[in-house]
Amino acid sequence: MNIIELDHQLFLFINGFVGNSAFIDNIARSVVNDYFVPTLLSLILLGAWFYWDDSKRRDVNQKSVVVSILAVGFASLVIVSLMNYFFDRPRPFDVLETNLLFYKPTDPSFPSNSTVVAFSLATSAFLANKKVGIIALILSAFYGLTRIFVGVHFPLDVLTGAIIGILAVFVLSRFQFFLMRIVLIVRKVLKILNLKEFA
Amino acid sequence: MDISLVAEYLVLTFISSFSAIQIVSSIKDKGQILILKNGNLTIFLSIILILLSYGWFFTIRDRNTQTYMEGAQIAAIFVLGAFISMVLTKIAKKIYEHN
DSSP states (O other), rough: OOHHHHHHHHHHHTTTTTTHHHHHHHHHHHSSSSSSSHHHHHHHHHHHHHHHHHHHHHHHHOOOOOOHHHHHHIIIIIIHHHHHHOOOOOHHHHHSSSOSSSOOOOSSSSSSSHHHHHHHHHHHHHHHHHHHHHHHHHHHHHHHHHHHHHTOOOOOHHHHHHHHHHHHHHTTTTTTHHHHHHHHHHHHHHHHTTTTTGO | HHHHHHHHHHHHHHHHHHHHHHHHHHEEEEEHHHHHHOOHHHHHHHHHHHHHHHHHHHSSSSSSSOOOOHHHHHHHHHHHHHHHHHHHHHHHHHHHOOO
8 A cells, every 4th residue: 555545545544534423523514724723823813922021932932923924925936836837736525435524625725725725834833842832832823723624634634733743833933033133124114113112 | 806805904903903913912011002001901802802803804615716816916905904003003002191
């Protein structure tokens, strides 16, 4: 059995649970869309911008917020677009008999862009605060799982998306000087706009 | 792009951002941006506001449909909502102090 066949088998196993419980189906339907989890993770990062007692923690947290924005942009717009160009993988519902609980996306399946975004945000939250970050990573993993459950992604799409999101944050977080410069610019803009309390 | 969808998401991000800022301000005792003096009441009301805004956003229409709104556009709306919440937090704080 090659990796694609294994991926198909794993997908069929997870997607096979659809219809067993109306409650679980409804939870998945509520969480799987493009808004629920990404907005929640963005709110956590917005909180991180203000969640500090001293200037050192302030710099760390605010750099994490900047990393999250850059990572989402870089990973989602550059890396995923390039991978979509080279690997035009069809969606599960195009090649297998699927229990579909979501609309049929028209873009390639590999990698999962939603998972890239979620893991970029969650990993950035982890850099700001380990405890909150772990909760955010669990939430992102659940989000990825629901994308498989509802029938729009294969497990390999989600796993690759998670790896891309995590790596993008760790690579970009190496550029500390550059990140600090952006943080200082944002603080300056907030002061110019008479919002220095939020800087 | 569906303008009503943008407006709905902007309302969600504005209310939830405003609430998130109040929760953190209360925990970290940031009096400059904390509107109510009672910290526990602030956290309670903010959580209620977040739940209500989420409940409203996800019940007024089916969100599991294709909208052609890109991730970057969604992120831009979130940033705008967060910015508006900062401005209105400042205004609300001034009004509250004035009274």
